[in-house]
Every structure is written in structure tokens, then in C-alpha cells.
Amino acid sequence: MTLLLRDQDLATAFDHAARGYDALVAANPGYHAHLRRSARRLGLPRRGEGLRVLDLGCGTGASTAALAAVLPGARIVAVDASEGMLERAAAKPWPDGVTFVRAAAEGLAGAGVEGPFDAVFAAYLFRNVSDPDAVLTSVRDLLAPGGRLGVHEYSLGGRRADRAVWSAVCRGIVQPVATVFGDSELYRHLHRSVVEFDTADRFAGRLRATGFDAVRVLPLPGWQTGITHTFVARRPRTVNGAGA
Numbered sequence: 001m002t003l004l005l006r007d008q009d010l011a012t013a014f015d016h017a018a019r020g021y022d023a024l025v026a027a028n029p030g031y032h033a034h035l036r037r038s039a040r041r042l043g044l045p046r047r048g049e050g051l052r053v054l055d056l057g058c059g060t061g062a063s064t065a066a067l068a069a070v071l072p073g074a075r076i077v078a079v080d081a082s083e084g085m086l087e088r089a090a091a092k093p094w095p096d097g098v099t100f101v102r103a104a105a106e107g108l109a110g111a112g113v114e115g116p117f118d119a120v121f122a123a124y125l126f127r128n129v130s131d132p133d134a135v136l137t138s139v140r141d142l143l144a145p146g147g148r149l150g151v152h153e154y155s156l157g158g159r160r161a162d163r164a165v166w167s168a169v170c171r172g173i174v175q176p177v178a179t180v181f182g183d184s185e186l187y188r189h190l191h192r193s194v195v196e197f198d199t200a201d202r203f204a205g206r207l208r209a210t211g212f213d214a215v216r217v218l219p220l221p222g223w224q225t226g227i228t229h230t231f232v233a234r235r236p237r238t239v240n241g242a243g244a
Contacts, residue, residue, distance in 0.1 A: 004189055004192055004193055004196065005185070005186070005189045006130050007104075007130060010081075010128060010189070011081045011082045011083075011104070013183070013185060013186040013189070014059075014081075014082035014084060014085050014186065015082050015083055015084030015085070016084065016182070016183060016186070017084075017085075017178075017181065017183040017186050018060060018082065018084035018085045018087070018088045019084075019088075019181070020181035020183065021059065021060050021085065021088070022060055022062075022088070024174075024177060024178065024181070025062060027177070029222060029223065030220075030221070030222045030224070031062070032062060032065070032066065034152070034220045034221075034222075034224065034228065035062055035063055035065075035066035035123060035152060036066045036069055036070055037220065037230070038066070038121075038123070038150055038152040038220075038230040039063075039066045039067050039069075039070040039071065039121060039150065040070050041150060041218055041230045041232050042070075042071075042119050042121065042148050042150045042232065043148065043232070044071055044074070044118065044119055044148065046073060047070075047071055047072055047073045047074075048067075048070070048071025048072065048073045048074030049073030049074070050073065050074075051071070051073070051074045051075070051118040051119065052074065052075050052077070052116070052117050052118050053067055053071060053074045053075070053076050053077070053117060053118060053119045053120070053121060054076075054077050054079065054113070054117045054119070054120045054121070054139075054142065055067055055076055055077065055078040055079065055121050055122075055123075056079055056105055056120055056121065056122040056125055056139065057079070057080055057081075057105060057122055057123065057124065057125035057128070058078035058079060058080045058085075058086070058089055058100070059080055059082075059085045059089065059123075059124070060085050060088040060089045061078065061088070061089030061090075061092055061094075062123070063078075063121060063123040063152070064076060064078040064089060064094075064098060065092075066123075067121055068094065068095060068098060072095065074097065074118075075097045075098075075099075076097060076098045076099070077099055077101060077113060077117075078098065078099070078100050078101070079100075079101045079102075079103050079105075079108065079111070079113060080100075080102065080103075081102070081103065081104040081105070083102060086100055086102050101113055105122075105125060105129050105135045105138075106129065106130070106131070106134065106135060106138075108138060108142070109138075113142075114142075115141070115142035115143065115144065116142065116143060116144035116147065117142050117143055117144065117147060118143075118144055118147050118148070119143075119147055119148045119149070119150065120139050120142065120143060120147070120148075120149050120150070121149075121150045121151075121152070122139070122149075122150070122151050122152070122153075123151075123152040123153070124152065124153060124154065125151075125153070126151060126153055126197075126203070127153065127154065127155070127193045127194060127196075127197035127198075128193060132206065133206065133209075133210055136206065136207065136210040136212075137210050137211070140210060140211050140212060140235050143235040144235070145235060145236070145237045145238070146234060146235065146236075146237045147234070147235045148232065148233070148234050148235075149207075149212060149231075149232070149233045149234070149235070150230065150231070150232055151203075151207075151230070151231040151232075151233075152228070152229075152230055152231075153197075153203070153228065153229060153231065154166070154193075154194040154197070154227060154228050155194075155197060155198055155199060155200045155203050155228070155229050155231075156194065156195075156197075156199055156200065156226065156227060157199065157200050157219075157226035157227070157229075158199045158200065158201060159226060161226070162226040162227055163195060165223070165226070165227065166191075166194055166195070166227050167191065167195070169223070170187070170190065170191035171191070174187050174190065174191070175187050175188065175191070194227075200217050200229045200231075201217070203217075203231060204217050204231060207231060207233045211235070211236070212233035212234060212235065212236075213233070213234055213236050214232075214233060214234040215231065215232070215233045216231070216232045216233075217229055217230075217231055218230040218231075218232065
């Protein structure tokens, strides 16, 4: 039986969870350090000086903070569909060059989010959208030729042990704590969304199938090894031998 939330139901659940979200993720060892590691794996030059970066699905701003720390010279457009999460993010102190926009990943054009971007970073996003291929296609089109995509995502490595560890953590730690905040439905979704999402190899294949090249799958350390990965990919500079 699936317990997945989608679209407005998911945005509403995140609205409700926003008040306790930062406290909950802070209890996850390595959460913020792993986001910074994934941001560094974009491999952008000059600490991002003069570059334009889209943070897609920014939540309360943890991924935005990682990008701002690693790429202090970049202009960052941070986007999320949840009003509650975005309000929490925007209320924090930010350097010049960081802006926030409320929009669903499937509706960026309607919210005035326009490319080209030198890079797109998406943390914990793709398993939460109804049509990941469509979102990947729109992300590809927002990137400049040669632009880079970084995806930081729970995507199991394919071993039975990876799924067992993930389920044990969710049932033994995450869901009981979430119940205290009254957000058990969202965190049941979290558990199932990871179990039902692509394995790491399958998501890498999805990236290639939607037109990205130079795809790499990089593990993260600690208890999340085999559970959370950084995916790095690039929009080709040319299409069928012609300039993109």
C-alpha cells in the first residue's frame, strides 16, 4: 500500500512541518556537511564568482546555505513549492545575491524562473515530484550549454542491507520524533518515497535518458553510505554535433 503524498497535498504537509523541520534535520549526523560536499561536487570554478545557480526545492534553506558557503560569489535563486518552508528560509540572514521564489518544480516558467543557469542543485527533490523525467527535461533546458546539475538524494544503492538500514532508521528514530511535532504523515511519506524511488543506478540512467552527459554517482559517508548519493551531470555543449 503506497503512502506517498503528491503535489498540493505534499506542499501542505511541508507547510505544517516547517516549524520543526530544522530541528529534526539537525539531529541527522552529517546532514549539513553532506549538502556542502554535494555542492562542492558541482566543481564550479572561482567559488562561483559571476555564476548563476538555481537551488530547486530549497525547503527551509539548508541546501541554499550549503551553496552560499561553497559558492559565495554566485547569484542563487532558491525555489520551493511550500509557502511555510519558504517563509522559514527567507527569514534567515542571507548574503547579497540570494533570492527566494515560490514555485513548484513543475511550474518554474509560470513563476518567472528563467535560464540560463550555470548550475542547478536539487536536494531531496526528485523522489517527491510526480513526473521526474518532465522536471529533469525542464532543468536541462534551463541550463546553459555545459551547465551542471547536482542532485543530492536518498536513492538506495540496490543492496538489501541499504533498504534494511533505511527502514530501521525511519521506524526507530525519524517517525517517533516526527510524531512529537504532529508530522507523522509526512515522515511516513519520507520512508516510502525512498523505498519506491529509483536505485542509484536507475536514476543515473534516467539522467542519461533525458539528455545529460558526464553522469557520475558519488556516495556519501557515514550511516548514509548506500542510501544517499550525489549525482553530478552536465547539459551537453552540443546537440547532434551542432551548437546547443
